[in-house]
Amino acid sequence: MNAKYMFSLVAVIVLFLLAYAGVEGAGLHVLFGILIPYAAIAVFTVGFVWRIVNWAQSPVPFRIPTTCGQQKSLTWISPAAIDNPATNGAVVIRMILEILLFRSLFRNLKFHFNEGNRFSYIWEKWLWLGALAFHWAFLAVVIRHLRFFAEPVPFWVQWVEQLDSFFRVEFFTDFLQIGLPGIFLSGLVLLAAAVYLLLRRIIIPQVKYISLAADFFPLFLIIGIALSGIAMRYFLKEDIVGIKEFTMGLVTFHPSIPANVSGIFYVHLFFVSVLLAYFPFSKLMHLGGIFMSPTRNLANNSRTQRHVNIWNYPVKVHTYEEYEEEFREKMIEAGLPVEKEL
Amino acid sequence: MADDLLKPDELLARTDHRPPATGWMDTPVNIRKGMYCYAANPKSVEYLSLPYARQWNPVEDDWKLPENWKQIIFEGIRDRLDRFRSFKIFMDICVRCGACADKCHFFIGTGDPKNMPVLRAELLRSIYRNDFTTAGKIFGKVAGARPMTAEVLKEWWYYFFQCTECRRCSVFCPYGIDTAEITIIARELLNLLGLNIDWIATPVANCFRTGNHLGIQPHAFKDMLEFFVDDLEEITGIRVEPSFNRKGADILFITPSGDVFADPGTYTCMGYMLLFHYLREKYGFDITWSTYASEGGNFGFFTSHETMKRLNSKMYAEAKRLGVKWILGGECGHMWRVIHQYMDTMNGPADFLEEPVSPITGTKFENARGTKMVHLSEFTADLIKHGKLELDPSRNDNLKVTFHDSCNPARGMGLLDEPRYVIKNVCKHFYEMPPNTIRENTFCCGSGSGLNAGENMELRLSGGLPRANAVKYVHEKHGVNMLACVCAIDRAVLPPLMDYWVPGVDVTGLTELVANALILPGEKERETNLRGEPLPGMEE
Numbered sequence: 001m002n003a004k005y006m007f008s009l010v011a012v013i014v015l016f017l018l019a020y021a022g023v024e025g026a027g028l029h030v031l032f033g034i035l036i037p038y039a040a041i042a043v044f045t046v047g048f049v050w051r052i053v054n055w056a057q058s059p060v061p062f063r064i065p066t067t068c069g070q071q072k073s074l075t076w077i078s079p080a081a082i083d084n085p086a087t088n089g090a091v092v093i094r095m096i097l098e099i100l101l102f103r104s105l106f107r108n109l110k111f112h113f114n115e116g117n118r119f120s121y122i123w124e125k126w127l128w129l130g131a132l133a134f135h136w137a138f139l140a141v142v143i144r145h146l147r148f149f150a151e152p153v154p155f156w157v158q159w160v161e162q163l164d165s166f167f168r169v170e171f172f173t174d175f176l177q178i179g180l181p182g183i184f185l186s187g188l189v190l191l192a193a194a195v196y197l198l199l200r201r202i203i204i205p206q207v208k209y210i211s212l213a214a215d216f217f218p219l220f221l222i223i224g225i226a227l228s229g230i231a232m233r234y235f236l237k238e239d240i241v242g243i244k245e246f247t248m249g250l251v252t253f254h255p256s257i258p259a260n261v262s263g264i265f266y267v268h269l270f271f272v273s274v275l276l277a278y279f280p281f282s283k284l285m286h287l288g289g290i291f292m293s294p295t296r297n298l299a300n301n302s303r304t305q306r307h308v309n310i311w312n313y314p315v316k317v318h319t320y321e322e323y324e325e326e327f328r329e330k331m332i333e334a335g336l337p338v339e340k341e342l
Numbered sequence: 343m344a345d346d347l348l349k350p351d352e353l354l355a356r357t358d359h360r361p362p363a364t365g366w367m368d369t370p371v372n373i374r375k376g377m378y379c380y381a382a383n384p385k386s387v388e389y390l391s392l393p394y395a396r397q398w399n400p401v402e403d404d405w406k407l408p409e410n411w412k413q414i415i416f417e418g419i420r421d422r423l424d425r426f427r428s429f430k431i432f433m434d435i436c437v438r439c440g441a442c443a444d445k446c447h448f449f450i451g452t453g454d455p456k457n458m459p460v461l462r463a464e465l466l467r468s469i470y471r472n473d474f475t476t477a478g479k480i481f482g483k484v485a486g487a488r489p490m491t492a493e494v495l496k497e498w499w500y501y502f503f504q505c506t507e508c509r510r511c512s513v514f515c516p517y518g519i520d521t522a523e524i525t526i527i528a529r530e531l532l533n534l535l536g537l538n539i540d541w542i543a544t545p546v547a548n549c550f551r552t553g554n555h556l557g558i559q560p561h562a563f564k565d566m567l568e569f570f571v572d573d574l575e576e577i578t579g580i581r582v583e584p585s586f587n588r589k590g591a592d593i594l595f596i597t598p599s600g601d602v603f604a605d606p607g608t609y610t611c612m613g614y615m616l617l618f619h620y621l622r623e624k625y626g627f628d629i630t631w632s633t634y635a636s637e638g639g640n641f642g643f644f645t646s647h648e649t650m651k652r653l654n655s656k657m658y659a660e661a662k663r664l665g666v667k668w669i670l671g672g673e674c675g676h677m678w679r680v681i682h683q684y685m686d687t688m689n690g691p692a693d694f695l696e697e698p699v700s701p702i703t704g705t706k707f708e709n710a711r712g713t714k715m716v717h718l719s720e721f722t723a724d725l726i727k728h729g730k731l732e733l734d735p736s737r738n739d740n741l742k743v744t745f746h747d748s749c750n751p752a753r754g755m756g757l758l759d760e761p762r763y764v765i766k767n768v769c770k771h772f773y774e775m776p777p778n779t780i781r782e783n784t785f786c787c788g789s790g791s792g793l794n795a796g797e798n799m800e801l802r803l804s805g806g807l808p809r810a811n812a813v814k815y816v817h818e819k820h821g822v823n824m825l826a827c828v829c830a831i832d833r834a835v836l837p838p839l840m841d842y843w844v845p846g847v848d849v850t851g852l853t854e855l856v857a858n859a860l861i862l863p864g865e866k867e868r869e870t871n872l873r874g875e876p877l878p879g880m881e882e
Contacts, residue, residue, distance in 0.1 A: 055431055055434075056427075058429075059427060060426075060427045061426060061687070062683060062684055063683055063687065064523065066518055066754075068753070068782040069756060071756030072756075073709045074723060074724055077723075079756070102516055105441055105516040107514055108441050109783070113357075117351075121776075121779065127440075131516070206361060206443050206455065207440040207443070209365075210438050210443070210455075210461055211438055212438065212485070214481075281475070281476055281477045283438075285434055286436075289431045292427065292431055293428075293517050294427060294518075295518035295519075296517070296518035300755070302683050303710045303712055303713040304710070304711055306690055306691050307687045316652060317655045317656070319659070320656075327559055327561070330560060331561060333561060336564060337586075337587050
């Protein structure tokens with residue numbers, strides 16, 4: 001079992017060494033700073049769109065929402081309007097709750113097999129909390145990084161930054177200075193949540209059993225991204241101005257290599273590039289897939305409105321005529337009405 | 343029940359939820375007695391013109407597969423990826439978070455890791471990755487891919503016939519991945535090679551020919567209901583007169599054939615007959631049964647989408663032939679998933695029928711205006727709400743009732759409060775099982791989706807354990823002695839499940855309880871319930 005996460009860990013270490021040695025040793029700044037990031041963005045964009053289009057090309061033959069509450073039926077029975085949506089508006093709310101708040105994961109019930117053959121199903125919020133922290137922190141980190149790709153920095157990016165750094169920690173010694181620049185909570189939460197998600201895959205026997213190398217790889221990669229980012233911001237104190245000139249150069253298609261930037265920056269950039277390029281070919285596509293999941297994004301109204309299956313085809317049926325043909329005599333004898341007398 | 347079955351304590355003691363030391367891809371399938379159903383009878387497969395009808399045995403090495411079986415599976419997957427977005431997306435986006443793992447009654451009951459919904463799906467996903475994804479082709483096992491082999495095929499067969507398509511895992515999946523959908527597709531693929539189980543194939547063939555799973559021919563169907571007429575006369579002093587295949591009736595009634603065949607479903611069936619008689623006498627209610635469409639259930643659903651459509655077609659065809667206004671459906675689980683989520687799409691539009699209106703209360707069943715088919719619980723709840731039924735709930739005073747939500751009406755429809763409203767009006771003692779085991783969280787009976795055979799009893803009892811355990815809780819806490827349900831498979835399989843895990847709890851359909859409480863015009867003093875057991879106060 002170790003092989004699965006060791007493989008992914010080694011893969012990420014190799015990627016680290018590739019980028020670090022490539023830049024610091026072989027001087028491949030242009031490759032790791034310009035060519036690979038461009039290629040990664042291209043692969044991500046084309047790949048992502050291709051996947052969505054590919055999914056969309058397959059029709060939704062049947063209306064199969066998973067209903068998680070009372071249906072809308074008799075007027076005096078109150079329906080679960082969101083968990084069992086009867087209208088498209090309610091579906092939108094269901095989807096918002098699912099995508100932004102992980103509604104279904106929130107339900108999680110953990111099964112316990114207790115003494116005396118008693119079972120219990122206990123509300124398990126840690127996976128939900130961990131996943132929520134991970135995704136929201138990731139989003140905050142991504143938004144914060146937009147500051148490197150826009151001049152002037154959009155006001156909403158600044159809002160996110162302010163919100164993110166409301167919790168100020170200042171700790172100064174001769175060796176270690178924390179608090180300047182201000183601590184962004186999102187980076188730390190992202191790291192902690194990713195480590196939590198990793199640990200549960202290693203520690204919980206059942207989750208460990210189902211995990212593939214493909215489940216560990218993105219986690220190690222994201223932990224690598226977070227660590228390298230945190231290192232640059234708080235410890236290495238990279239030249240932010242130089243980096244911004246570099247990233248603006250990428251955005252405006254006039255890329256140039258910054259002067260005083262360490263190899264860790266290229267590692268960070270390379271990890272992000274790998275993540276982007278890996279994204280469309282992996283389970284990370286759940287980002288796009290959740291919007292298209294037929295058990296969640298359809299209204300439970302198939303007895304009210306006809307849902308059309310575009311490939312519906314005629315099938316061989318056993319008609320009443322064939323049925324009566326076979327049993328006519330017995331039917332008449334039993335006094336059952338028939339279409340054709342003997 | 344088989345004699346060599348373990349005792350409940352032994353079965354529990356053996357259930358270990360710790361995964362084995364070997365990875366799942368390296369753990370070969372062991373097709374174990376008591377856990378699988380017998381192979382399809384070739385005659386049944388042939389009758390349906392489904393491919394590769396042959397005699398074969400799951401425990402033998404040679405499954406007599408066609409030469410090009412891998413090609414058939416490969417093309418079968420490709421075809422279904424193109425036709426079902428659900429399938430494609432569910433193959434692609436699982437992150438293996440494990441939220442579904444302990445939601446499956448089969449995993450809880452057996453501890454077999456391949457009964458975790460995520461692993462059940464991975465059995466198929468691993469092949470999909472290998473044959474259809476770039477990552478799988480390049481990275482192979484590292485990306486969770488493996489090539490198709492006869493071993494894998496056997497594993498599919500074993501585990502996709504250990505899933506009851508109950509959708510409980512789908513409730514908890516953050517992406518709504520529905521293992522039922524994956525199992526449905528996997529069984530379609532297996533059927534391409536003639537690998538059905540007989541408990542499904544033969545009922546399907548029967549249903550195609552005679553109109554019902556049990557193969558009851560028209561005259562016998564009428565006989566069986568008339569047998570109930572005599573029983574009812576003995577109990578109530580009233581002779582009910584069901585009508586069959588009658589043109590011009592207002593409403594067509596369709597219910598699972600299990601209800602006419604085996605106890606305690608038969609009492610539910612007698613309940614239907616009594617209720618319809620009451621409504622006819624009081625309000626001129628006009629309903630007919632059909633021998634051609636004498637099956638509400640649809641084991642075709644457990645074979646393939648196409649087979650489901652072939653069997654389901656009879657409902658609308660018969661409604662059209664008889665010229666009824668709309669259709670009333672009896673108590674059944676998967677029947678209602680098919681009617682609610684598939685029927686209109688497959689065999690509609692039902693533009694020859696009228697939008698359903700209760701002729702007694704005038705209630706328009708807006709929620710069924712497209713399909714034109716109403717659930718009996720919706721219909722009965724509406725009657726009670728309008729005070730149209732004269733009821734004496736004290737006749738059910740000997741019962742302490744709990745309600746088992748059947749999977750399909752719960753998670754594929756949302757029929758939760760209608761039956762509860764009915765029960766509370768016909769019984770005085772109603773106790774809910776713990777909230778995490780009812781409504782959308784309900785546990786399967788362990789025998790749904792065509793797995794209610796005899797030879798797989800250990801599987802059924804293991805899978806039914808979580809349900810039984812919740813019943814046991816209310817049995818011990820409140821003295822619950824009656825488990826009510828709205829599903830014919832439940833009525834057939836819960837009694838042995840209760841006998842095994844919670845002796846002292848009986849099983850009933852909803853309408854049996856209604857009929858016991860129903861005061862019929864001109865009835866004699868009722869001394870017994872529909873089962874012939876003395877009513878409370880009549881014991882002596």
